[in-house]
Every structure is written in structure tokens, then in C-alpha cells.
Amino acid sequence: MTDTTTDTTTDAATDLTAVGHTGCGCPEGVAAGVSRRGLLGGAGVLGAVAGAVTAASPAEATTRFTFADAGYTGDTLVVLSFRGGFDGLSAVAPVDEPAYHAARPNIAVPQSRGIALTSKFALHPALAPLQPLYASGKLAVVHAMGQPNPTRSHFTDMDEMERAAPGSSLRTGWLDRMVGATTTPGAFAGTSLGSTTSPRSFLGPATELSLRSVDQFSLSGPWDATETTRWTTALRALHVGAAEPVGVPARSTLDALATTTALKAAGYTPANGASYPSGGLGEALRDTARLVKAGVGLRAVTVDSGNWDMHAGLGRVDSGWMARQLTEVGLALAAFMTDLGSAADRVTLVTLSEFGRRVAENGSGGTDHGHGNVSFVLGGGVVGGAVYGAWPGVGPDQLQAGDLKATTDYRVVLGEILERRCGLAASTVLPGLPTQRLGLVRAR
Template sequence: MNCGCDEQRRVTVSRRRLLAAGAAGAFAGLAGSQLDTQLAFAADPAYSGDVLVLLSLRGGFDGLSAVVPAGDPAYYAARPTIAVPKAQLIGGGTFFGLHPALAPLLPYWTSGKLAAVHAVGQPAPNRSHFAAMEELERAAPGTSLRTGWLNRMAGSLGADDPFDAVAMGTARPARVLDGPAPYLGLTSIDAFTLTGDDAVKPVAATMAALYQGAPPALARTAGQLTGALARAKALRSAGYTPANGAAYPSTELGAALRDVARLIKTGAGLMTATVDSGDWDMHENLGPAQPGRRMHDQLAQLAAALAAFATDLGPDGLNRVTLVTISEFGRRVAQNGSGGLDHGYGNAMFVLGGGVRGGRVYGSWPGLTAAQLRDGDLAVTTDYRAVIGEILRARCRVGDLAPVFPGVTASSLGLVATR
């Protein structure tokens, strides 16, 4: 368990853990209580596809609060005290509207760089956080695959850079990056160090010398770690100031997206980054659409971080990035007796990027009357994997989707332009 203290929040690799790992050369990463950032780099900096940024909204995001089906009267009937009034919605749609707390993202919505897809989800309902997230990240139901789909994507694109595998303070990083392709998990670029390494005690240099002439498996492991540390050191030395007046919020999500933007702009061949944001499990006191209420403030923090990220990248940088949000499940259509929402099924995804054909909500709306629901939940009409598959093919130059999402056909929503 993470105590949240400063020592636990530092991203370090201990000598004892490294030596104990032997040939596996396990890196150790540390995640904050609600946030973990992992990065997979391409060996070839000439990778010309988009950087796919996967933002996992853990806990069960309520897409019906964020992207409100105001044109469906059943929405207001089901949520008498927590529905977002039509007069407060932004985004100007005839049927859907955005929660007012998402106002920082409105410029990207109106300029066509932000879109939503509604009634998306997994092939079958699963209301267990752990089981649903495991299936969401494995993304291969009915198969024997146990790797994460983002790792399979990186592998299909040839990722083999020394930024390999880090999971400090947790047994392992998110399942979505589990697999043979290299990846790195960390909470901060600036805090990624070897414990005790300094000018007086050059631990990294000593380790590199120790493994010279070692068998290839051992030498490669040590080389990967020292290479990753050297890259992080160079980034620290260069420092970083967000561009274009971007002001990231002082949240774990803001800090993580700031570091992702920093890596994207180094031109190091970043293929994909995944960021987790938690505290979306609102069984009680979700609240009306007012500042100081739980859902409003959580959405406001999300919007502030995403807007800063897009501002920092600027138009040219955003043209090389597609960010997608996912969550393990949505919430029930009807509010419960505690003014919150229990675990549900169908959900909404946001897609942000220079290649997005935004300013609208995509997907087939199933309706919210009792006969249209799936056991009281918003029905799923579009597989989340099909949406991501469309992005992978059009923006990330993934030619064959089968190794990433077995048995899935990419959607044809027209959500993004082809690179």
C-alpha cells in the first residue's frame, strides 16, 4: 500500500532490487495512489505515426454526466437531483451537450480537435473493478493471450528501446503494457534515479563497469537500465518549461501529462504513453453541476489537465498526437439513494488530437427507456476496441489489427483523418 509520503513518491531503482532481479533485470517503478505513467519508446526515431496517449479513468467513469444526452427525456427522469440541466450544457449540440466543468476543453471541441464516442464499452458487462480492468487492458476475450493490448501495439510497430520495464512501489505496472515489448513505468522524469547515485558514489557507472563482458542477457539488461537513466539525466539537465503559456494544474494527472508532453517534444520516437487517473467511483454524493461538488470538480481537474497538455503541445505537436480516454465500465442510468451511481455498462470516450474530426458525438445512441437498457444500464453499441482500432489504423500506422485486437474490425466512424 502506498502511504503517500515523499519517499514513496520518488521514482528510484534500488541496487538491491536490481541485483536480486538477476538476468531479468527488473526495473522497479513507483506509482502515486491514483496515478501511474508508463512509456514505450520506438527504437527508430523515424516512427511517423501519432503518439497514442491512453488515459484510463479508473473507478468507472460516468459518461452520461460528462456527455449528457439532453435530448433523451429518460435521462432527466432517471436522475432527478444529479442530472445536468439543459441550460448549463456547453458544446451546442442538438441532442448531446458537455458538462459545464469541461469548459477548458471547449476551444478544442469547437475547433474540431476534441470528439466523443457514446455508448461504447466491452463486449459483455462486468461490474467488478479488477476483473473489468483486466479484460479492458488485455482486450482479447475468448483467447489465450495474456499480454496487454498496448504492449502488443508497441511490439507490432517494432519498439525495442532501452526504456523497458519499471514498476516502483507496485508489484507490476498496468496490464495494458504487460508483454515482451520494452516499456518503462515512472511517476516523474526528474525523480527517476538510482538510489544513492551521485558524484561521490557513482552507482550507475560502477554497475555499467561491473557488467562489461557479461553474458549478453545480463549485459543487455544493465545497458538498458543505464541507458534509461542517462536519458532521464539528460532530460533533467535540460529542464522543462511548458510552451504557449500552458498552465498545468497541481495534480498528479497534470504532472503526468506535463511529462508526457515533455517526452513527445524531445523527438525521441515515443510511440505511446498511458496515464491513469482515479477517483471516478462515485457511489454517493456525486452532486449537481456546481463548483465544490464531486463530479463537477473531478471533471474540472480532468479538463484543466487536458487543456494544458494540448496548449503545451501547440498545433504542430497536437498534429502528432491522439489521446483517448477509457474506463472499465460506465455507471447505472438511474441515481441511487445516496445521490450517486452504481456500477454500470455503457460509457463515453473522449478523443483529442490534431487528426480528430471533432466537435461532435459519434456512435449509435440506444436510448434510455427501460426497454432500451441493458439490465438497467446504458447499452453498448460500439466496442471500445473498434474505436481504438480505427485510430491505430488511421493515425498510428498499424497495418494489421489482428495481433493487437484479435477478431475485432476497426470501426468506420470517420472519427479521425488518415495520416
């Protein structure tokens, strides 16, 4: 079976998927594989088949999944994870604080070069494509955000962030709980784009879908359409009356394949002149917009952006590692919102990272693992054009063990989105959710 094999949180050929997050350089940044539930029990039937699915028309595919998920009327929630520890103090810099510049003599964003958001904060110039979104009220920033019990361990903090149930014995992922909170999810309700493995936020009983890209998602090996039809028909017949743990993922997989095949045949051109940057992030967000507009029943989508663990060689404001990474982020997010057009009114995107970086640069021209961080929230329902959260300052006497304090629990941001944009009881998805709300999104 090839990488293009269908995968509803599992590898159909081996019956188990190793869910690991590629590291950012630190030993703890490489997670051990975690076994996920088997797609087809012990049979591995789809893995034994060579075939591509029979294409339905794009209209048929859209209609099928829109009605299959008609019980959910909230926004599509897109979670963009910056894996490796995103440096929020580079992305959105407190440029008016002398302590910030003193702590980062070589890597700070100069006040003269930053793109002003408020009198205190400025975007890194590489994020210039985001400024129009901020000015038009479609982008909000939350600063000094973090977890209640940080450890500075990539694996531990990302695991806890994606579980989102501190102090409890709950082991499922918060997005799995979100996807399964109302009605029976359709095949695309929980979708991971850009990878054939799902993040831990999707760990749990709901069936989710992982695909590297829409156009690459297919059964491997068939040599003609006739064989494709035979195998698809046989697989559907084989799972009629099958036990739910076997039949549901199998049928969901075949339905998803029919839809992606139809979408591939139809082709896709981004709307409104949107131009995505080359690379995995742009491609994944392009496919996200494509699926949103196709009406396939998305509830939650995950996209990963890695390589943020910049212990050395972060670079200066005009060039280097951070500038390159942020350039891709700015271009990709701007293209995504442009491509969506009016469809952005039913989409909310939020960025997360396991932790921020220390305030002071280190001797290698980088930053080490820290705590408080920044989050971007984009969408048509966002009350943008503002930086949210209580700012603690970055002076030596204002830090928490050398780190920016986290004054806003990240679950507060997620909870508000779930309540106001997704129409869900946030406390059922996020047990122990704090009562604080920021007012950063409007109710649908």
C-alpha cells in the same frame, strides 16, 4: 531503494513489482499484486547501488533515442485511464432526453447549464476548457462505448480491457503488443507516467518504463558526481554481453536515467502559456508533453486518473465530487493540448474506463456500476467536433438491464487509431477486432 528508483516495469531492489490498481471503494476494485519480470534477474544490482546517473546534454539524449526508435513513425498514443468506472452520462449528458432527467432528478446536467456539443449532447460545465478543442476539430467524443462481455467488476473489466483479446487465451496486454509490433523499441517506447508500476496493458515481453515523474526518476543514494560516474560505468560494463532478459532491461534503464537526468538539468516550462492544474493528472500530462517534445521515442504512454467510483455523493452540477474531478480533467487536457502546440499533430490521446455507470441515480446521490460509457479522443489527426457512435437512448425500454447499451466496441476506436495514426496492423495487436470503423481520425 526509494520511490525515485528506476523501474522498467519492475522494482530493481526486490526484482518484482506488484502491479495493483488502487480501488475506488468497492472490494473488487483493489487488484491483487501481479509479479512482473525481473529487471536484473536475481541480482538486484541497481537496487544495491547508490547513485545518480551522469548527465548527457539534452541534445545528446534526444538524438540517441530518436535514432534508437527510428523504425516507428506513427503517433505517440496516450491512454488516459479513468479508473473506478467513469460516469459518461455526467461528462457528456443527453440533455434533450426527458428520461435522462427523470432518472437523475438530483444529479443530471440541466440542459440550460450544459455546454452544447450537438442538439442532443452537452458537456458538463466543469469540462468547459474542452469546448474550444471540440470546436476546432481536435476533440471527438464517442458515446455508448463499451466492452463485449461486461461484468461490472472493476478488476475483471479492467483486466479484460487492458488485455483486449476477448475470447482468446492471449495473456499479454494490448499496449505491450503495440509497443513490440515494429522494430526494437527504445527505452521510452512504452512509458507509464505518474506511478512506479505499469498497468496490465503493458504486461508482456517488451520492456516498458514506469516513472512517477521525469524529475524524480533517478538512482538513489550517491553523494557526489564522481561516485555517480563510477557506478554508471560499472553497471554498463557489468551488463556487456549479458543474456537478453537481463541485459536489455538494465541497459534500457541506464539509458533512460541518462536522458531524464539531462532533461531535469535543462528544466521545463510549458509552452504557449499552458497552465496545468495541481495534482497527479496535470503533472503526468505535463511530463508526457515534455517527453513528446524531447523526441525520446515514445510510442505509447499510460496515465491514470482514479477516484471515479461515485456510489454516493456525486454532487450537483455546480459543486461536489464529480464537478471537482471533471474540473481537473478539463484543465489538464486543455493544458496538454496547448503545451503541445504543433507537436499535437503526432499525438493521439484516448480516454478509457472499465465500465460506465447506471442510468438511474441511487438513494445515496450517486450511481452504481453500469455498462455503456463515453470516450474522449484528442489530437492533431482527430476528426473532431462530432459525437460518434449509434446512440441507443436512455428510456426504460432502451436500456440493457438498467444500463446504457454499448453500441460501439472500444476496440473499434483503438483499432482505428492504431491503423490510421500509428501505422500498425491493428488486428495483430487486437485479435478478433471488429470490422466497424467510425472515421474519427485521419490517416497520417
